[in-house]
Amino acid sequence: MDFKTKLKNYATYTDMKLDFYLPALENDQKSIYEAMRYSLLCGGKRIRPVLAYSSAELLGLSKDDVAPFACAIEMIHTYSLIHDDLPAMDDDDYRRGRPSCHKQFGEAQAILAGDALLTKAFELSGIGAIELANKMPEQAARGAAIIRALAIAAGSEGMVGGQVIDLEGEEKELSAETHETLCALKTGALLTIPVAISVIYAGMLHTPVGDMLIRYAQALGLAFQIKDDILDVEGDAALLGKATGMDEKCNKTTFVSLYGLDGAKARLKKLTDEALGICADLTEIFPERKDACSFLRELAIFLLERNH
Amino acid sequence: MDFKTKLKNYATYTDMKLDFYLPALENDQKSIYEAMRYSLLCGGKRIRPVLAYSSAELLGLSKDDVAPFACAIEMIHTYSLIHDDLPAMDDDDYRRGRPSCHKQFGEAQAILAGDALLTKAFELSGIGAIELANKMPEQAARGAAIIRALAIAAGSEGMVGGQVIDLEGEEKELSAETHETLCALKTGALLTIPVAISVIYAGMLHTPVGDMLIRYAQALGLAFQIKDDILDVEGDAALLGKATGMDEKCNKTTFVSLYGLDGAKARLKKLTDEALGICADLTEIFPERKDACSFLRELAIFLLERNH
Numbered sequence: 001m002d003f004k005t006k007l008k009n010y011a012t013y014t015d016m017k018l019d020f021y022l023p024a025l026e027n028d029q030k031s032i033y034e035a036m037r038y039s040l041l042c043g044g045k046r047i048r049p050v051l052a053y054s055s056a057e058l059l060g061l062s063k064d065d066v067a068p069f070a071c072a073i074e075m076i077h078t079y080s081l082i083h084d085d086l087p088a089m090d091d092d093d094y095r096r097g098r099p100s101c102h103k104q105f106g107e108a109q110a111i112l113a114g115d116a117l118l119t120k121a122f123e124l125s126g127i128g129a130i131e132l133a134n135k136m137p138e139q140a141a142r143g144a145a146i147i148r149a150l151a152i153a154a155g156s157e158g159m160v161g162g163q164v165i166d167l168e169g170e171e172k173e174l175s176a177e178t179h180e181t182l183c184a185l186k187t188g189a190l191l192t193i194p195v196a197i198s199v200i201y202a203g204m205l206h207t208p209v210g211d212m213l214i215r216y217a218q219a220l221g222l223a224f225q226i227k228d229d230i231l232d233v234e235g236d237a238a239l240l241g242k243a244t245g246m247d248e249k250c251n252k253t254t255f256v257s258l259y260g261l262d263g264a265k266a267r268l269k270k271l272t273d274e275a276l277g278i279c280a281d282l283t284e285i286f287p288e289r290k291d292a293c294s295f296l297r298e299l300a301i302f303l304l305e306r307n308h
Numbered sequence: 309m310d311f312k313t314k315l316k317n318y319a320t321y322t323d324m325k326l327d328f329y330l331p332a333l334e335n336d337q338k339s340i341y342e343a344m345r346y347s348l349l350c351g352g353k354r355i356r357p358v359l360a361y362s363s364a365e366l367l368g369l370s371k372d373d374v375a376p377f378a379c380a381i382e383m384i385h386t387y388s389l390i391h392d393d394l395p396a397m398d399d400d401d402y403r404r405g406r407p408s409c410h411k412q413f414g415e416a417q418a419i420l421a422g423d424a425l426l427t428k429a430f431e432l433s434g435i436g437a438i439e440l441a442n443k444m445p446e447q448a449a450r451g452a453a454i455i456r457a458l459a460i461a462a463g464s465e466g467m468v469g470g471q472v473i474d475l476e477g478e479e480k481e482l483s484a485e486t487h488e489t490l491c492a493l494k495t496g497a498l499l500t501i502p503v504a505i506s507v508i509y510a511g512m513l514h515t516p517v518g519d520m521l522i523r524y525a526q527a528l529g530l531a532f533q534i535k536d537d538i539l540d541v542e543g544d545a546a547l548l549g550k551a552t553g554m555d556e557k558c559n560k561t562t563f564v565s566l567y568g569l570d571g572a573k574a575r576l577k578k579l580t581d582e583a584l585g586i587c588a589d590l591t592e593i594f595p596e597r598k599d600a601c602s603f604l605r606e607l608a609i610f611l612l613e614r615n616h
Contacts, residue, residue: 028486029469031476083423088415107396108475112468115391118423119463122430126456133449140448141441147455148434155427160420161337167416168339178336
């Protein structure tokens with residue numbers, strides 16, 4: 001199966017699972033399900049679940065094994081966008097070409113929809129851990145380790161921590177070091193955790209292969225951010241679907257503001273090479289799983305050589 | 309040890325654990341820890357953790373066993389107060405006699421502090437589940453079941469669902485049935501889950517004793533709400549520390565508005581009798597844990613015969 005078809009299949013599978021895990025209930029609080037589903041089931045590339053499925057398959061797991069966790073991560077990603085768009089935060093009226101959640105349902109409902117999605121994410125994680133315990137009773141503790149890791153990636157030492165640094169960065173210039181932390185936490189943590197979850201599920205944490213996969217995801221996450229910064233400078237506004245040059249206009253600390261366009265490109269190339277190098281190494285280690293390795297390789301190219 | 313001393317000891321133990329689990333970190337995002345700790349470490353009776361510890365001890369567990377989950381519940385309770393106080397929600401400037409979180413740290417930081425506390429709650433739950441798995445490897449799946457139950461109690465079929473009904477109730481009168489659901493979800497779920505967690509931990513879910521304890525907590529939770537409604541009508545504003553008669557002024561659907569003062573009192577009496585009856589039955593079943601039974605009994609009296 002070619003890369004694009006497989007990518008599409010993973011996204012379709014994710015949409016189907018999300019719809020299953022979060023049905024529209026007809027009860028007294030049905031309005032919250034409407035708001036949650038409005039923001040969650042809006043298409044999207046589902047990159048985080050895709051990272052979970054593809055790394056799981058490389059490690060000999062099925063995508064069904066990690067699906068509850070993969071969907072949990074997508075719910076956490078969605079809740080963070082809902083809260084980010086709120087008037088007190090980024091105050092964005094639109095998200096993916098539609099009114100943002102609070103424009104559609106009001107601020108109070110949007111706050112609660114975000115809270116409910118974050119909470120639902122851990123309900124799903126509990127379900128995933130129960131399924132893991134049923135499948136491998138002697139390894140049931142791995143489910144608890146996954147939940148702990150997911151919470152760290154999403155919380156004050158992960159995504160939310162990154163948002164806090166970002167907030168403060170609106171008022172002052174960030175040092176290169178703080179900016180690096182910001183990127184690792186705000187976007188990196190939630191791009192790394194899908195792979196980390198597969199690694200923990202497979203019992204391969206702190207093994208050479210586990211470390212390689214996590215480094216792959218970390219490189220990808222950071223490179224993804226650098227690519228965004230570069231596109232803001234030299235991307236095509238029409239292709240991107242948003243105005244370029246906004247970072248400079250807003251005095252935002254970015255990889256380009258810190259290292260110049262060439263410096264940012266050099267760093268992007270280095271990280272891309274690192275990710276692709278890891279994929280090559282994994283292909284040697286898992287010759288029987290060449291397809292999975294090749295998918296991870298093409299995913300890196302897809303995310304880092306994009307022009308929008 | 310008399311009841312009041314034991315209650316105080318449980319609260320002190322909770323404060324100590326919360327401080328341990330959520331230290332003030334000195335990193336780039338240290339401001340979020342300040343906001344989280346401001347709202348979390350403010351004293352308070354810690355009723356929810358107390359319910360967890362006392363039911364755990366009745367079932368032969370130690371309070372250390374359930375402490376991570378008990379602290380998680382307190383964090384969820386705290387995040388819900390932070391988000392509830394936001395301008396888009398109840399718009400409260402004060403909480404426990406101090407500026408509410410958004411008045412002290414700004415709205416964006418308060419939204420993020422709430423998000424981070426909710427997320428931290430599930431990190432703690434993961435830690436609790438890991439500890440459970442270490443202690444009882446063959447029962448490790450119970451940790452996953454606890455996390456799932458906690459997420460359900462806190463989410464759209466629990467506390468958040470109750471807040472949604474409450475929001476909509478500001479605009480229209482609620483039926484008796486919907487009002488009952490509102491109370492069961494908004495306050496009942498988070499008062500029942502501490503006991504449910506001890507029951508699941510002890511492997512006593514769907515056993516007669518497990519069912520009795522959960523019914524005790526459900527009766528207590530509902531009675532607690534009815535007591536609040538009664539105090540709003542005939543309580544002493546000075547003792548309560550807030551104006552009375554607010555429910556009628558705001559046209560709020562309450563047990564008093566639905567059933568009259570006498571009807572509400574009769575329901576309170578019935579629920580109190582049910583809770584105390586269960587304590588009496590538990591004392592017969594666990595003669596060797598008379599102290600724990602007697603604590604649960606006194607706790608019900610303390611919460612339901614209060615005048616503030």
